[in-house]
Amino acid sequence: MGIVSPGFHGRRRGAGVKLPPGQYLTEDFPVLSAGPTPRIRPEDWEFTVTTETGQEHRWSWRELLDLPGETPTVDIHCVTKWSKLGTSWEGVSLDTLLADVDTAADYALVHSYGGYTTNLPLEDLLDGQAWIAYRFDGEDLAPEHGGPARLLVPHLYFWKSAKWVRGIRLMDEDEPGFWETAGYHDYGDPWREQRYQGD
Amino acid sequence: MIDDYEDGNALAGPLSEIFTFDVTTADTRCAGCGRTGPVAGLRVYTHAPGLVARCPGCEEVVLRVVRTPTAAWLDLRGSVALRIPLAPA
Numbered sequence: 300m301g302i303v304s305p306g307f308h309g310r311r312r313g314a315g316v317k318l319p320p321g322q323y324l325t326e327d328f329p330v331l332s333a334g335p336t337p338r339i340r341p342e343d344w345e346f347t348v349t350t351e352t353g354q355e356h357r358w359s360w361r362e363l364l365d366l367p368g369e370t371p372t373v374d375i376h377c378v379t380k381w382s383k384l385g386t387s388w389e390g391v392s393l394d395t396l397l398a399d400v401d402t403a404a405d406y407a408l409v410h411s412y413g414g415y416t417t418n419l420p421l422e423d424l425l426d427g428q429a430w431i432a433y434r435f436d437g438e439d440l441a442p443e444h445g446g447p448a449r450l451l452v453p454h455l456y457f458w459k460s461a462k463w464v465r466g467i468r469l470m471d472e473d474e475p476g477f478w479e480t481a482g483y484h485d486y487g488d489p490w491r492e493q494r495y496q497g498d
Numbered sequence: 499m500i501d502d503y504e505d506g507n508a509l510a511g512p513l514s515e516i517f518t519f520d521v522t523t524a525d526t527r528c529a530g531c532g533r534t535g536p537v538a539g540l541r542v543y544t545h546a547p548g549l550v551a552r553c554p555g556c557e558e559v560v561l562r563v564v565r566t567p568t569a570a571w572l573d574l575r576g577s578v579a580l581r582i583p584l585a586p587a
Contacts (some may be wrong), residue, residue, distance in 0.1 A: 329545075330502075330545065331545050331546050331547070332502065332543060332545060332546060333543050333546045333547075333548075333550040333559075334543055334550060334552060334557065334559070335503075335552075335557060336502075378547050379547055414559075458547055478547055478548070478564075480573070481548055481562050481564045481571045481573050482548070482564040482566050482569065482571035483547060483564065494566075495566040495567075496566075
């Protein structure tokens with residue numbers, strides 16, 4: 300690749316780009332997975348928000364698509380040290396989904412088809428910071444990248460952006476998820492390099 | 499991508515830091531379905547922030563290993579027990 304001018308790629312390159320500490324830039328989209336890829340038919344897909352009082356709010360696939368969509372372009376940072384810049388998504392803001400949810404909870408535990416979980420403060424899902432994303436780069440979200448829909452919360456390490464998202468439980472107390480119970484940081488801010496517990 | 503895993507021998511190197519014996523030769527009983535077999539027969543997902551070993555029968559997580567710069571995290575909650583072959587005492 301050394302003889303090819305980076306300019307031919309027509310995309311942002313590493314020079315001059317500020318990345319979180321310890322990260323490197325990648326142009327492809329690595330697939331990381333802790334288990335087999337669930338294959339969820341849209342007609343079977345359902346998303347549930349459960350409040351701390353047990354109240355449930357459910358959306359079918361059709362109901363999700365009928366909500367106003369947004370098209371965020373964001374940088375993403377994986378704890379395995381790759382970063383990908385300017386990724387284009389389409390999805391529904393959690394602000395929209397949670398607008399009519401009555402809650403005083405401080406924490407959220409995200410559940411996925413296949414059993415994966417991850418936790419984060421509820422405030423990190425609000426104020427234009429998080430989406431239920433169903434399209435990437437103009438295409439339906441592929442199963443290996445979390446399709447039919449994944450959480451997108453790009454200001455935290457990408458393990459928080461749960462693939463195959465199925466629901467969110469709102470809670471008064473924090474409860475660690477899949478990687479958070481195995482040594483990874485409870486919050487995971489890439490700019491503070493919060494990879495592991497104690498960072 | 500649906501079956502992007504390796505067999506349990508992928509655990510041999512990482513776990514050799516923790517155990518003095520080769521864990522892949524031990525038998526493990528899945529806490530999910532009760533299936534018993536050698537650790538070498540587990541399905542290990544390596545393209546992840548840690549190693550995730552799943553039961554080949556029910557796909558439940560049997561064992562997880564995360565290596566941080568200063569520690570190893572070993573989660574065996576999905577394994578009822580390990581039977582470790584030893585030389586006669």
